Structures are given as structure tokens and as C-alpha cells.
Amino acid sequence: MAPPTAIDIEGVTDTQAIVLPNPLTINGVSARRTKAGKLVAGTAAFTSSDHFKSQTSGKPNAKRWDRKSVTQTPPSIHADHPHADYLTIESKARQPSSLKGAAQYLRNPGLISLGGGLPCAENFPIEELAIKVPSPPHFSEQETKVSGTVLTAGKYDVAEGRSAYDLSIALNYGLGTGSAQMIRFVTEHTEIVCDPPYADWHCALTVGSTSALDQTYRIFCERGDYVLSEEYTFASAVETALPLGIKFAGVKMDDQGLIAESMDEILSNWNVQERGARKPRVLYTVPSGQNPTGATQSTERRKAIYKVAQKHDIYILEDEPYYFLQMQPYTGPNAAPVPPPENNEAFLKALIPTYLSMDVDGRVMRMDSFSKVIAPGTRVGWITASAQIVERFVRHNECSNQNPSGISQLVLYKMLDESWGHSGYLQWLISLRLEYTRRRDAILAACEKFLPKEIVSWNPPAAGMFLWLKIAHHLHPSYATTPLLDLEEKIFLAAVERGVLISRGSWFTAERDGFVPQDMFFRATFAAATEEKMTEAIERFGKAIRESFGLVDGKVRNGNGA
Template sequence: MSAGDRPKSIDLSHHLSDVSKARLPSPLKGLAKYISTPGLIPLAGGLPHPSYFPFSAIHVDALVPNSFAPITLEEHQPSTFSWLWNMFGLKEKTIPFTVKKYPEHPGDINLAAALQYDSAQGSIQLREITKAFTERVYQPAYEDWEILLHTGNTDGWSRIVTTFANPGDWILAEEWTYPSALASAHPWGIKAAPVAIDGEGLCAVDLRRVLSEWNEVERGGKRPHVLYTIPVGQNPTGGTVSAQRKREVYEVCVEFDVIIVEDDPYYFIQMPQYVPKEARKIHASPFDTDAEKYLRSLVPSYLRFDWQGRVIRLDTFSKTVAPGVRLGWFTCNTIFAERLLRQGETSTQAPCGLGQALVAQLLITWKPDGYIRRLRGLGQQYTDRRDHFIDLLHAKFHIRTSVSEHDFWKGRTVYDAYPKTGGLGEKYGTFGQTKYFSFVAPSGGMFIWLKFYFNSHPEFGKKPAETLEMQLWEEFAKGGVLLAPGWYFSADEENIPDGKYEGHYRISFSMATYPDMERGIDIIARVMKLFLDGQ
């Protein structure tokens, strides 16, 4: 659909909070738009002169965009030596660039501008880059959408909370969700109403149920009008919402006039179905360099179906460049962008200018197709890590598979882990054995969501002061491996485990070296056995 064929967004300003409606443009920040006017003499603001900036130039050796293979060419044979080799960069190929204090040509990224006070929208160059990228990759379905830079998705969501929710309001969130998102809302007295997850992600049927059955008296608040969702590599469950499911969710949100906040840091870490190592084929086909074909293979964003302008998309460079650049962007309708800008003017202001300059020049150096090539390579890297981690679980435990008929794994292949005994029970079945945990292979992101079983623990059913989930978590930590306890991620404040049959842990495969992954799983197996035996 061409830009001229798209509808304009509808007026959704009634969703703005009282605080947001009361915000006025910052008087001094309003002057910033005139600073770049040629020939203008700047006598209004307290801007330091660029000659006083202590950086004359920054020279960068950036990785080439094809540093990581976008397909697996051979079986991974990780070793401690190879990890040390890569750690010290001895195999890295780089491309240099320099950001100078003063531009040599109009439009050049330069430190005189980057290190100066700037509009809270962010630098013009980076906004142009991200807008072109958004148009190409996400293809918003309406005409008048806008880009606004922020300092990472956590900051972006924090701004959204106060822009769209009043104290005491409710928001909608997946039943398991990112804890910091809830923590941002908590001080405002904003609670989360959990929506069920099934094998395809956020359940549209349950979303409609929650909204249609909402009782303001019982809930002590109005029906929620903001949905917070992590649709790709969902944190913590690792699921990815299909295009059809997104259409269904969007239709429910139109019906009940709900704003969708699409927090999507793992969008380019989408993964194919996991295949056990013994059945995995070695890929030897030549790499297809068609960037558009790759982009079409990705599950589309909610923006693709957003013909009304009710989606606020949060993108970040944290997973594609580096978390420390503290940089990302909103995509939303112009009314929402203006209100989010007003908040930024009196809080974070513009993201760090140095980070903006480096990222902008990096993307200019790589060029659009080079950046997309890197994103594809990163996706394969994390897929390899996921596969290796699950391969290790197969090696350390006796794994049986089934297809779940309920809960957030409905319709997915479930892997049940039992102790590896080496006896007849392992060869012919698991009758009489203790099931340790279950999981599904994530279809994106950086995490595996493990469901642990405590019914064989000596204290099961006695409701100890500390939950068995937390007791086991402490034993893992003492043993030398740190996992994230499952109850951290519960959107339901009442869903805190207390002597229950099941517990959950989020485990990440994104950071540890391959040898450390193996050592970590050895620790999990040893600690789990001792814990369930009551030792």
C-alpha cells in the first residue's frame, strides 16, 4: 500500500491522562527548533560554545555488517579456546569511521551538534534513518505516523504510563510479563490486569473476556484502555505472536477502544522451530542476499495492521547495537508523539548526543542493507545459542516430548526433563522417575521459561514460610548459577507461589559462553537432585 492510499489516524486524544493534558511546551526548549537556522545569532539560550567541548574527533573501528553468518554453515563445535579467541577480537573484521567536531559537508554527523543541547525529539539525522527503517520494515498502515527518539524501551514505557494512565487506573498485560514494566506503573497506583497466553501468544479470546466482563465496582477502577505486550520472544516465555493472532488482538482493541503498546526489543531475534541435534541437517546452501525476502520472512509488527493509529511501537538499539547507547524510538500517531515529546522536554530531554552520533554514523557507514544483513546474522547467532543450550539439556537429562493441551504452551511441543540414570527406565520410559521440569523451545528472544515440579520434595504441601520456588532458587545461587525466579514476572499480584506444585524460572542463553552453559546445566542437575531428595 503506497503512502497516498493509507488512511489518516483517528482522533484518540481521549486516551491521554490528566497529567499529559496539563503539560505545556517547555518555553526554553521551544527555542531549540530555531538553533539550526542559517545566519541566526544565538543570544537566547545558555549553550556552551563547541570550542570548549573536550573532544576534537572520535575514531571508531566498527564491526563489518557481515561479521556474523546469517545461516549455519557447519555444526557448532564450541571450545574454550575459540571463545577466548573471539573474546580478544583476533578474528574481528572492522571498518573505520570518524566523527569530527565540525562538519566538512552539510548534513555530516558532527560533535559540535551532537554534544550540544538538542530538541527532545533527537537528532534530525537519526530520526530520518529510523523513520526510513520503520517505513521499510514495519510498514505502518496509516499515513500520519511519527518518530520520536527515547533513551531505551524502559524509558519509553515509563513515559507512556504517565501519558495515558491516571493514578488508580488499570492496564492490560500478558499473565507473565517484564517486571520493570509493572514496576514503572506501581508508584502511580496503576495495577495490571493479566490476560492469558496460549501457544500463539497473547490470547485474543481472553482479552475480549477480560474487557467484556470488567466490573468497575469489584475492580475499583475503570476498564483498562492500554495494553502492554511483548509480541516477539515474549519476556519471559519466549513465545512469538503470529500475524493472524495480531489481527485478532487488534480487532478486539478496536472494539473496546484500547491502545496497544508494542514493546519489541527482540523483533530481529525471531527463530525457526527447534530441531533436536540428531535430526538437524547441516546447512550448506549459499546465502541469499535478498534483504526484502528476509524482511518478509519476519512476523509483521502490529503497525502493519494499525489503520487507526492506536499502536505505540517501542524499538531499541539495545539488542542490535548495545544496551549502553541508551537509545531507541517511538512510532505512533502525531497527537501521541507531541504529548510524549512534551514529557521528554522536562525529563530526559534528548537521548545522549554522543550515543546518537555514533549510532547514526554507524548506520550510515553500514548502509540500510548492511544493517539488515547484520540483524539477520544476529538472529542466527541467538538461534545457535538457543539450539546449543537445548542440546545440552538433552545431553544432561532424559527428555520426553508431548504436545500441551492447556495453559500458555497449548499446541506447542513440550520437553519434559527427568534425571538421567543410564538404566532401563531411561531407555524404555520414565515410569517411576521424578519429573524435574518442562519447557518449550522459544521462538524468539533470549530466554527459556522453565516450569519446575516440587511434588516429590519432602516439604511439599506443608506450605513453608519461604516458597519452594525461592528455596530452590537460593540453592541454585549457592551452587554457582543465577536464574530469575518466576514469580517476578507474574502480572497477577495474587499469583505468588506458596507451597504450590509448580514453580518457574527464566533462564537466559544470551550471555554465557558455551562452556559456561554446560557447567551451569551440570549445576542445575546436581542441585535439583539434592533439593528434591531433601538433602
């Protein structure tokens, strides 16, 4: 029997009772900070999102993802979800770090520490840092050169009353949650944007989302498990999982990304014997500006997927590096553009609600990153999930990367918190929205002008930095005699020879064991090059396509499919 569609699925909890983000929370942040007083957080200071959230009275706690009595044996491939323990043997085995735990005593007045190996700050050979950043709302390079603000961070700014964060703290060891200063900012930001509808949510800093994903696999997935994802997905997500013995099961997609009904069908008809693995417990998805396809899930699509996750008790990894790169609606090459958001409140209302904002169960880990909205080299991001899951994540941090670079955290703090504040950061994100809108429109204009539409087709992306180009490979003169992947490589090399590098679609397939895609795609980014260079690159790709397909006067030279 065919499984019910997502529309028919009854969720465990009503997702209609979503509390959508309230932009006025920005004012609430200021009031909370005033009431709390000066932030005092020294070297390796213990911190938690609970210190910085608004009151959560009336909200339920998240569901738990473990059982009280668990045998320490590898899971049976016959094990299904009811009352299952979702935490891996490795994750359950992690105990709090003895040395990190001792840091809690550093806040005791008058304590002289001979315990932890924290070097003395006087031996740090960096006395001061200075950075020049834009002054909102003047964000362009030229404006920053003229009117930017120079921020300085000294070694002893905290002791001397100039700041809540300084080099003596940032250059030393920290705890697995990240610095209290940055945890405060990302916690407040998460509440402004997402306002999770359960009480016990926490944030923890990460060394970017790929590192966070590696750690999360280790929390939820044993060797032999499958993870669900879009049928084309972030290549590093797959390549991080494979050495851990984790495979991907691809869910069909359309122009809005992952299809809820396809996900439900896969899970409803999962055959343990054929797959040699238990039913998947985790969904990895990039909902906005999906890498590589550029697809963005609508609000209704996200609700439908969440209901499927409830039905099958799936934990969702919401990877959202492109969430704030949601662009203005595409109106076509000759149409008048849609006016930009008038203010921060309008900007926040224009954003599609996050999975975290509709997560009434605590079944979502959201992965945020500064990589795409500030700079990849910061290597700072954060996760948001229930306290139980964040605690396991922090235990992993303590014996691996520990925390992001202190210098990176300090630079971000000086700019985002001390200089811009939440209002200024949202203004920056609005400026990025308009910048990426211009870039997208430029590459689409080039495609309209230079690509043969009988061979290449595309959907204008609503978010992110990627354009997914579908190739009508059945029209190629060698279609009947050349395997698809060989034909894809031939076109790829023809483009390289023409002077343009464009990613092959097969690099992004979720399923890798002998899987051969049925369609041919290439991925182009509109983030890396200037508008002029992008236009030139698309023109070169168009010439490579025409030459490879033998187009003469807009017609395929060979009769195969012409």
C-alpha cells in the first residue's frame, strides 16, 4: 500500500502553534542586559544560554533522546524507533572533562589557581589588536575606508574597565561552549530570529558547520546507519559521513527542495533486510539556498517535512549557512525590482520561518555559521538544540577542537556586540540580501543572453549563492554511445578548456555506492567573481556547450534527439 501523503500525516504535536520571531525582542535584549548589569566572564568562564535567554515560563521542555536502561552493545539492524535510544555508544561514553570542570572554581574570589595549565597572560606576545569595520548602515568598502570605525582590543581591557572581553581571556584556553561573550550574542540573536517554542534550548559555539556535522554524526549515528538528505546535497556532508561508516539515502527534490512525500515513502517502506541497516533516524537538510541546487523550502514545505519527522520520529539537522542570504523576489530581466525591506522588522518578517522556530518537540539541531555572512576564515559558528543534545556536543568539544579560535571570537565580539549591536548586524544582513540579489540577477541575465535554452534550463534561486543548471544531455550527439558520467566529464573538460570552472552535478549525489544519476546538472556560484567576470564565465560556458553539442544556428548538428 502506498504511504499517505504528507498532507494526511498526523503529527505528534501541533506545529500550527508556532511562535514566530518577534523583531521587538531586540528591545527586550537591551532591557535584559540593563537589568543583568555588566557581564563578568574571565578566563575559561562557565557559561550557558540560560544566562542570556528571556523568561521561558509556559514553554514545555524538549523530548529526550535516550532511554534510562541501555545495554552497551551495538544496535541491531532490526531495531526500530519506538522507545529507542538515539544517542550512540560513543556519545553516551563521553564524560565531563576533569580539567574543564575544574574551571568553575576560577570565579571564586581570591582563588589562586595552580590547577589548570592556563598560561599567564603576560607571556602572550600580543599586546593589542586593531580592526577597522563598517559603521552601519555604511557597509561598502569605499565607505568603510572613509568612515569606518577602528576597534581596539587590549590585553587587560577587562581589568581596566574598558570592555567585557580582552586578549588575556581570548588568547587563553576556553570551555567547550565557547566564550560567554559570544554565547550571549548568539543566544540573543537566535531568540530574535527563531524564538524556539520549547524552554530548555541552548547554544554552543562550533568551528564551522562541517566540524559540527562530524560531531553530530558521532552523537546520533552508529557505523552502518543511513542518514536521509536531499538526493543532491552538500558534498562534504556525505564525505564526512562515509569514513564513519554512515551512508546517505537521497530524497527526491523539486524546485522547493526536499519533497515530504518522498521522505515519507522511503521511511514507510524501509526494508531492513534489503538495506542491511535499521531505519534512518536523522535527516540532514539545507532548507534555504540549498547547496548545490539553490532550492529554498517554503513555509508549508517545512511544516510538511516536520510532520513526516514527527510521524517517523526523525531528528532534523537544519544546516543553514545561507539562511540570511534570502534574496529579493526575482522579477525577470526587464521587470522593476521589488523594493528592499524598509527596516529590520520588515527584514525579519520577510524571512521564511526556521525549523527551529517550529520545533515543538526539540527534534531539531540548527547549525548557524558566520562563514557565509561575515567571513569563512573566522571558523566560528554555533548550534542550537535541546539542553540534552548540546551537553553531549560540548562533551565532544572538550576532547577535540575545544572551542573556536579566541582571536576570532574576540574580533567578532568587538564588531558584532560592542560596535554594531543586534540592530547593526541585521542592517548588515539586509545589505548582504541586496548584494546577493544583484549578483543573482547578474548571472541570470548572463544565462538568458549566452546559454542555449534548448540545452540548458534553470530555476532562479530565492536564496544562497548557487545556480543549478540542468543539461538536456539526451540531445548530445554522443548520448547513445557515451555513459552519462563520461559525457558529464566531457562537457566539464570542454568548459575548462574554454576557461571556466563549473562544478559537476555528480559531485553532489547523496548516494555514492554505484549510484548513477538520471539527469545531468552543473553548479555555478554567483558569490566568487565580479559581475563582469561572472558574465564572461557564463559566455564561455555557453560556447563550450554549443561546441560540445554541435549546435549550428541554434540546432543540434546530429539527428539524435534534435
